[in-house]
Amino acid sequence: MGVSQSKSNSGEIVFRSETPVQFSPDVVEQLSERQASTIPTPERQSTLDEHIRTRIQDEVKQLRKAEEEVQEEIRVALEKENLDREKAMAGQASEEGRAGAGSVKSSAALLGDLEEIRSKIDRFQIRKNLASYPGLKASQDALVSCYKSHATSSLDCWMEVVNFKNSVAQLEKVRVIGQN
CATH class of the missing domain: 1.10.287 (Helix Hairpins)
Structure with missing residues (x-):
């Protein structure tokens, strides 16, 4: 009873139109140009451009941050190197000072000596x-x-x-x- 109606055919059903479908030559030409053209539409191009600009800006920000970090590392390394060199020179100076040789002074001591010399020159200029x-x-x-x-x-x-x-x-x- 009704078994034949509820059973579905596993095959494809094809409907055939008795009137042929035709497209205007303008529509066919436009569709073929779009398919053959590799240039994206203006909307798609603006979306791509915006995406590329965003990625470039992000990359520039990352590079600037990395550059600042490298510059800071260089500054710290140079500062440490200068302090180590000054300490080594001060150590040599104290050893040489004990041996009676000339001494190497730190930058603070050199600035003090420079100020002393300037004051002597000023006194000399006044007396002259x-x-x-x-x-x-x-x-x-x-x-x-x-x-x-x-x-x-x-x-x-x-x-x-x-x-x-x-x-x-x-x-x-x-x-x-x-x-x-």
Whole structure:
């Protein structure tokens, strides 16, 4: 009873249309161009471009982070190397100091020595006075006044320049002979 109706045929069922299906030549051409074309559609291209930009930006961020880490490692290594070298030099200096040889000082000690030398130079400059060399002072004053009076034609002061140079040369000779 009804067995034949509830049983399904395992075969394919094909429906045939009595009217043929036809496509316009424009539709056929457009479909064939899309299939033959390897260029993606504009929407697909913008999606691909955005994805590529995102990946590039991520990669650049990772590279910058890695670069900063490498620079920090280099800075730390150089700092450690400089401290080790300074300690080694200070150790040699203390050994040489005991042996009576010259000593190598740390950068802090060298800065202190430099400041001491600067203060000595400043004291020397203050004590040195052109008043003790009246010839030099007179030629300097003459040169300055000539330059002031001939502001637009300073070449007119050539005689004062020669006199000043001669005074300086004489002073240098006196200082060199006095030092020897």
